[in-house]
Amino acid sequence: MQRDLVERAGRGEHEAFDALARLVSGRLFAVAYRILRDHYLAEDAVQQTLITIWNELPRLRDPERFDAWTYRLIVRSSVAEARRERRGGASIQLLPEDSDVSPAPDQYRAVADRDQLERGFRRLTPEQRAILVLQHYAGQSLAEIADVLGIPVGTAGSRLHYATRALRAAIEADGRNIAAEGRLA
Amino acid sequence: MTALNDFDRVLGEWLDEGPNRAPDRPIELAMEHARSHPRRRDPLSFLRPDPMAPRSRGLGMGLRPGLVLAVLGLLLAAIAIGVGGSIQPSVVVPDTSPTSSPSASPTPFASPTGPASAGILVELVVAAGQPQTVDVIDESGKVLEATSGSPGDGQGFPSDAVEVKNIDATTVQLGWAGFPCRTDHDLLIGTDPLVMTLVRPPCEGVTDSIGVDRILILRFSEPIVAADVSITLDQR
Numbered sequence: 092m093q094r095d096l097v098e099r100a101g102r103g104e105h106e107a108f109d110a111l112a113r114l115v116s117g118r119l120f121a122v123a124y125r126i127l128r129d130h131y132l133a134e135d136a137v138q139q140t141l142i143t144i145w146n147e148l149p150r151l152r153d154p155e156r157f158d159a160w161t162y163r164l165i166v167r168s169s170v171a172e173a174r175r176e177r178r179g180g181a182s183i184q185l186l187p188e189d190s191d192v193s194p195a196p197d198q199y200r201a202v203a204d205r206d207q208l209e210r211g212f213r214r215l216t217p218e219q220r221a222i223l224v225l226q227h228y229a230g231q232s233l234a235e236i237a238d239v240l241g242i243p244v245g246t247a248g249s250r251l252h253y254a255t256r257a258l259r260a261a262i263e264a265d266g267r268n269i270a271a272e273g274r275l276a
Numbered sequence: 277m278t279a280l281n282d283f284d285r286v287l288g289e290w291l292d293e294g295p296n297r298a299p300d301r302p303i304e305l306a307m308e309h310a311r312s313h314p315r316r317r318d319p320l321s322f323l324r325p326d327p328m329a330p331r332s333r334g335l336g337m338g339l340r341p342g343l344v345l346a347v348l349g350l351l352l353a354a355i356a357i358g359v360g361g362s363i364q365p366s367v368v369v370p371d372t373s374p375t376s377s378p379s380a381s382p383t384p385f386a387s388p389t390g391p392a393s394a395g396i397l398v399e400l401v402v403a404a405g406q407p408q409t410v411d412v413i414d415e416s417g418k419v420l421e422a423t424s425g426s427p428g429d430g431q432g433f434p435s436d437a438v439e440v441k442n443i444d445a446t447t448v449q450l451g452w453a454g455f456p457c458r459t460d461h462d463l464l465i466g467t468d469p470l471v472m473t474l475v476r477p478p479c480e481g482v483t484d485s486i487g488v489d490r491i492l493i494l495r496f497s498e499p500i501v502a503a504d505v506s507i508t509l510d511q512r
Contacts, residue, residue: 103315105307112303120298125291134302141306147327149315156328163328167468174470174504208290216506218471227284228291241415242464246473249510259283 097154100145112141115158119165125224126169128213132176136168143168162229162239166221173217211261219254226251400424400490405456410492413462416469418497425449425491433489438474438509440502447495448502452509453487455479461490469496472507 093114099107119140123133143164151160212220225231225239237247400408401424412422433439433451443449450463450472457479464473 105310108310109303109307112306116298116303117296120302121294121296124294130295134299137298138302138305141302142309145306145310145313150324150327152326153328160328170468170471204286205290205293208287218506218508223287224291227288241467242473246464246475246508246510250473250508253508255283258287 093157094154097148097151097157101148101151101154103149108145112144115161116141119161122162122165122224122229123169123172125228126166126217126220127173127176128209129176132172133169136165136172139168139171140164159235159238162225162231163241166225166239170217170221173220207262207265208258210265211258214261215254215257218250219257222247222250222254223258396422398422398424398492400492401426402456402488402490403427403429404486405488406458408459408461408490410461410463410474410490412465412492412494414465414469415467416465418469419465419494420497421493421495422463423493423495425451425493427451427489427491431487431489435487436509436511438507440505440507442500442502443493445499446497447493448500448505450474450492450494450507451489452476453489456486456488463492465494469500470504470506472505473510474507475510478511 093111096107096111096114100111116137119137120133123136123140124130127133127136140161144161151157212223215223222236222240225236226233231239233244233247233251236251237244240247240250242250396412396414396419398410398412400410402408410422412419427433431453433453435453438450438452441449441451452474454476459476459479461477462473462475464475466472
């Protein structure tokens with residue numbers, strides 16, 4: 092079904108493009124949101140990606156490569172949004188949807204882990220976040236990540252290694268800061 | 277924090293949380309764009325690069341068959357006319373670089389004829405040690421020139437990272453250090469020129485432990501802000 096939509100949208104059929112956009116936008120939004128951690132920026136990244144799909148779809152020779160191509164586009168748009176955001180200064184960061192729910196005592200540890208993850212993740216570069224999302228959320232193999240990012244497999248492995256190391260370092264630094272603040276209090 | 281062996285699992289679970297359904301707004305706006313930009317027949321579509329074409333490395337390997345045929349055809353025609361005496365036999369190869377349609381996102385194509393588009397080999401000037409080269413593979417098509425800087429004696433740059441700074445609005449300097457053994461680096465510049473990977477192979481055998489600086493200067497066809505450049509040093 093998707094292949095048919097890709098081929099028809101590539102020929103310029105608006106109905107097919109509409110159906111295709113609705114079919115893939117959930118996956119695109121999910122990836123963008125996880126890279127950007129911001130609903131509105133993710134929306135902009137999805138919109139830019141869908142427009143690029145419409146503009147450039149006729150150039151995609153193999154419809155079977157559509158999924159990999161759209162992953163590439165959404166990662167690129169998300170990184171661009173993150174950079175634009177960084178240049179633009181501070182933004183309103185939305186709290187997680189369940190942030191107003193008080194956790195049970197035995198859940199404090201898990202929530203602390205998630206808060207540390209959130210803070211650590213935000214300290215990574217957009218490219219580092221993207222590669223972690225592709226592997227740990229989208230479940231892509233190194234070869235698939237390399238294909239999506241257009242880089243050699245070895246480079247993908249290296250980037251993933253450094254991104255993981257950077258996240259761990261950020262979380263550990265965060266933990267030390269919290270401990271130091273606790274001693275001062 | 278959670279034990280390291282649980283790290284991947286916790287990270288995966290945390291990333292799983294969050295929305296999986298896109299709002300309607302971006303879809304509707306994209307549809308508006310599609311309606312206001314109806315697809316026109318493109319007679320040169322066979323020359324345009326596939327956005328998911330295999331990554332090319334070096335001049336020539338990324339040529340599309342249609343483009344090769346077009347260039348060969350033009351060359352043969354020009355030669356035939358020259359032999360026939362209509363024109364001087366000097367052949368002017370027309371500019372056959374593909375003209376991409378306006379797009380917000382660059383394409384992953386190493387233009388075979390653009391200025392300094394792929395595989396620029398730079399011999400770096402070093403104060404000591406054996407020869408150093410960088411093969412600049414530019415997938416953005418925006419690098420106009422890649423040259424060596426002139427580092428001083430000793431080590432002023434880090435050996436585990438690459439420092440980037442602006443020389444002017446369109447030129448950046450990359451500086452890093454490494455062992456003085458012969459090193460053939462690769463610098464991969466992505467379709468987004470702000471994303472780079474410098475691959476530095478390790479030295480073989482015994483090396484002098486004193487690091488030496490390397491400086492590479494890149495001039496782009498458009499302004500570039502050093503602070504926005506994300507460069508990974510890949511030490512294999």
